[in-house]
Amino acid sequence: MAESTITGTRIRERRVERGIKQTELAAMVEISPSYLNLIEHNRRRIGGTLLLRIARALKVEPQVLSHGAEAALIGGLREAAGDGSAAAAERDRLEEFAGRFPGWAQTLVDSFRHGEEMERMVQTLTDRLAHDPHLAESIHEVLSVVAAIRSAASILVETPELEQKWQARFHRNIDEDSKRLADGAKSLVRYLDATPGSEADIRSPQDELDQFLSENQFNFATLETGGAEAVDAVLEADTILSLPTARELVRAFLEQYQRDALRLPRALLEQALDRVGLDPLAIAEDVQQDLPCVFRCLASLPADVAGPIGLVVCDGSGAMLTRKPLDGFSVSRPSGACPLWPIYRVLTQPGVPLRMRVLQPDRDARPVTALAVTEQIGPARYNEPPLVRAYMLLLPEPESEDAPSLVGTSCRICPRQDCIARREPSVMQEGF
Amino acid sequence: MARRVLLIEDEPNIIEAISFILSRDGWDVKSHSNGHDAMEIVRARRPDVIILDVMLPGRSGFDILADIRADPDLGKVPVLMLTARGQQKDREMAERAGATHYMTKPFSNAEVLDVVRSLVGS
Numbered sequence: 277m278a279e280s281t282i283t284g285t286r287i288r289e290r291r292v293e294r295g296i297k298q299t300e301l302a303a304m305v306e307i308s309p310s311y312l313n314l315i316e317h318n319r320r321r322i323g324g325t326l327l328l329r330i331a332r333a334l335k336v337e338p339q340v341l342s343h344g345a346e347a348a349l350i351g352g353l354r355e356a357a358g359d360g361s362a363a364a365a366e367r368d369r370l371e372e373f374a375g376r377f378p379g380w381a382q383t384l385v386d387s388f389r390h391g392e393e394m395e396r397m398v399q400t401l402t403d404r405l406a407h408d409p410h411l412a413e414s415i416h417e418v419l420s421v422v423a424a425i426r427s428a429a430s431i432l433v434e435t436p437e438l439e440q441k442w443q444a445r446f447h448r449n450i451d452e453d454s455k456r457l458a459d460g461a462k463s464l465v466r467y468l469d470a471t472p473g474s475e476a477d478i479r480s481p482q483d484e485l486d487q488f489l490s491e492n493q494f495n496f497a498t499l500e501t502g503g504a505e506a507v508d509a510v511l512e513a514d515t516i517l518s519l520p521t522a523r524e525l526v527r528a529f530l531e532q533y534q535r536d537a538l539r540l541p542r543a544l545l546e547q548a549l550d551r552v553g554l555d556p557l558a559i560a561e562d563v564q565q566d567l568p569c570v571f572r573c574l575a576s577l578p579a580d581v582a583g584p585i586g587l588v589v590c591d592g593s594g595a596m597l598t599r600k601p602l603d604g605f606s607v608s609r610p611s612g613a614c615p616l617w618p619i620y621r622v623l624t625q626p627g628v629p630l631r632m633r634v635l636q637p638d639r640d641a642r643p644v645t646a647l648a649v650t651e652q653i654g655p656a657r658y659n660e661p662p663l664v665r666a667y668m669l670l671l672p673e674p675e676s677e678d679a680p681s682l683v684g685t686s687c688r689i690c691p692r693q694d695c696i697a698r699r700e701p702s703v704m705q706e707g708f
Numbered sequence: 709m710a711r712r713v714l715l716i717e718d719e720p721n722i723i724e725a726i727s728f729i730l731s732r733d734g735w736d737v738k739s740h741s742n743g744h745d746a747m748e749i750v751r752a753r754r755p756d757v758i759i760l761d762v763m764l765p766g767r768s769g770f771d772i773l774a775d776i777r778a779d780p781d782l783g784k785v786p787v788l789m790l791t792a793r794g795q796q797k798d799r800e801m802a803e804r805a806g807a808t809h810y811m812t813k814p815f816s817n818a819e820v821l822d823v824v825r826s827l828v829g830s
Contacts, residue, residue, distance in 0.1 A: 422814045423792075442728065446728075
């Protein structure tokens with residue numbers, strides 16, 4: 277688990293910092309050195325009193341070490357408690373609860389998340405029903421035919437001494453229309469039956485794009501050398517995408533990927549990396565390409581080339597198009613992001629790249645270097661402000677003395693109360 | 709002289725049924741079945757009442773209604789809108805666009821007849 281991973285690593289970091297040997301620390305907390313070794317290499321989960329003993333031995337606050345698992349649990353509990361008054365009285369005992377009954381606490385958080393997910397699914401389904409053009413059209417068709425049948429039938433019944441000619445005509449109309457109605461009803465039922473019931477199918481096209489890209493780790497080596505047919509091959513080999521619109525999104529992504537690979541081939545990028553290091557602006561200058569292209573190419577590199585690299589892309593409305601998260605900086609699509617992120621700030625000054633060291637408030641967060649820049653979409657037109665898309669590259673930041681800019685994740689779960697960018701109250705508390 | 713109704717609707721059997729009941733009631737009924745050139749027909753025929761479907765091929769009934777209301781010569785002609793969607797939103801849109809009356813499919817013949825009569829009477 278990612279959370280416990282961090283705990284082990286932190287214990288090791290702190291111990292080395294303090295110049296304590298592994299065997300010494302093990303003796304101080306009364307466990308075997310080999311067990312401590314497993315913990316430090318994140319092979320064993322750790323929590324409870326052992327964590328407290330190690331924290332005491334290392335003279336740090338236990339939270340500094342436990343950032344992960346327990347913090348995430350407590351954060352989840354706070355969210356689950358929300359504004360509910362029932363839980364308010366016991367809010368200050370959250371940590372005690374999580375500490376004493378981690379299993380129950382996790383169950384509670386899981387069921388809260390499940391509820392949230394259900395809510396989102398209902399919303400998606402409602403949207404789908406309300407905005408589904410096929411459904412609206414089918415219903416319109418059925419109602420129109422029903423209206424025609426109803427009208428003709430009542431003429432037949434209500435008109436005294438209806439001429440033979442008209443009788444025959446309306447009989448024929450009813451016959452025609454009832455056949456259309458039968459077909460229409462059948463196709464409607466088929467459509468509704470086919471409406472996917474499984475959770476996987478209720479995802480949005482963007483969710484599918486995210487999953488597709490992350491399972492491929494944003495890297496498509498076959499596109500770098502192949503031609504247009506390589507895009508088709510990647511799409512054909514895929515087993516994730518179920519929505520036609522998701523396939524369109526992925527195709528657009530892959531085509532862009534291929535254009536980038538032509539402009540800035542992998543070998544060239546790696547040479548530039550060797551010459552100037554992981555500095556996107558220097559690379560852009562070195563390879564004579566624009567920053568968005570360099571950002572995209574860097575984000576497509578496997579982690580063993582230049583380390584983990586995150587990328588977020590949004591359009592002028594702030595809607596997220598692509599998201600490749602980086603450890604230590606969380607980017608979630610559905611909950612709405614933080615307007616303090618450089619990616620949004622750069623939209624106010626199109627063309628001017630930003631470089632900021634930013635830190636989110638979560639306990640798992642680490643300072644990261646965020647570089648943001650805009651890209652103009654479409655050709656320039658006289659007297660028309662440009663349509664832009666914004667990019668934010670995320671690079672892991674080695675420890676540094678400078679204080680990072682504080683940014684959030686999403687207002688709802690952000691503890692920074694007195695923030696000018698706040699758009700809704702937070703369920704978290706300051707100092708958590 | 710018979711009062712003139714113009715029926716703008718794309719469902720042929722609805723045209724036939726409504727034409728039949730209105731003709732029997734003494735109306736002069738003309739019909740038209742697409743949205744593109746509906747305005748030209750409205751101008752040429754000068755009907756006393758218009759029955760207008762919302763979903764027409766080529767152009768929406770709401771747009772046609774807006775054109776009718778904007779035309780100083782036609783502006784006041786009563787318009788009965790027909791739609792297969794009974795949602796509040798559609799009703800509001802029809803009212804805002806200036807429909808005199810609004811009816812959802814499926815309708816009854818008697819209802820159509822009553823409304824058309826009342827529209828001319830008013």
